[in-house]
Amino acid sequence: MLNEKVAALCNEQINKEFYSAYLYLDIANYYADQGLDGFANWYTIQAQEERDHAILFLQYLQNNGERVTLEAIAKPDKEFNCHRCALEVGYEHEQYVTSLINTIYEAAHEAKDFRTMQFLDWFVKEQGEEEKNADDMLKKYDLYGSDPKGLYSLNSELAARVYTAPSLTL
Ligand code: MG
Numbered sequence: 001m002l003n004e005k006v007a008a009l010c011n012e013q014i015n016k017e018f019y020s021a022y023l024y025l026d027i028a029n030y031y032a033d034q035g036l037d038g039f040a041n042w043y044t045i046q047a048q049e050e051r052d053h054a055i056l057f058l059q060y061l062q063n064n065g066e067r068v069t070l071e072a073i074a075k076p077d078k079e080f081n082c083h084r085c086a087l088e089v090g091y092e093h094e095q096y097v098t099s100l101i102n103t104i105y106e107a108a109h110e111a112k113d114f115r116t117m118q119f120l121d122w123f124v125k126e127q128g129e130e131e132k133n134a135d136d137m138l139k140k141y142d143l144y145g146s147d148p149k150g151l152y153s154l155n156s157e158l159a160a161r162v163y164t165a166p167s168l169t170l
Contacts, residue, residue: 003111007066009104010057010116016100017054018073021047023093026076027086034083036151038159042137043090045163052166053123059170060119083151084141091134098127122168 002010024047031039061068078093080086101123108116144150 002061002064002066002116003108003113006104006108006111006113006116007061007064009107010061011066011069013100013104014054014057014061014068015071015073016097017050017057019076020093020097021050021054022073023076023078024050024090026078027080027090030080030086031083036083036155038155038157039083039086042158042161045161046090048163049166053126056166056168056170060116063170064115083145084138087134087137087141091131091138094127094130094134098131101127119170122166126166 001007024043028040028043028047031037031043058068078089080089101120105117105120105124107113108120140154144154
């Protein structure tokens with residue numbers, strides 16, 4: 001059995017990761033509506049990754065004898081009414097998720113729960129990548145997005161993103 005607080009935070013994280021998937025689907029919907037199918041593709045794949053993260057937390061708890069509780073997933077409530085605004089929402093959200101992972105890590109460290117710390121190591125690294133990806137999106141948009149031809153090229157680049165399963169297996 002895991003430390004009670006650590007297990008509770010991991011269980012909450014399942015919901016937060018599913019919420020992330022929901023938020024990214026909402027962003028994908030916005031871009032699809034704008035005719036930016038490449039941006040929509042990028043965020044749809046991002047949503048798939050978040051769903052994977054949720055399942056990894058779920059499996060980790062199951063593998064450690066914990067009874068998982070699934071809660072309602074909140075409605076995506078972020079406002080974004082411009083192409084860049086949606087990217088900003090994505091970047092801010094990843095910074096928030098990093099803080100959530102850090103909070104669980106802190107609790108695991110405090111409880112000397114080395115197993116959970118090792119499990120979370122992958123997520124610590126993953127969050128570094130997620131923040132960089134979200135920041136890169138903003139940088140690319142600022143470089144190319146204001147010009148129709150540049151936006152077209154960027155959209156085409158993002159259309160090429162393909163889903164890959166997470167490198168972490170349990
Ligand atoms: Mg995630």
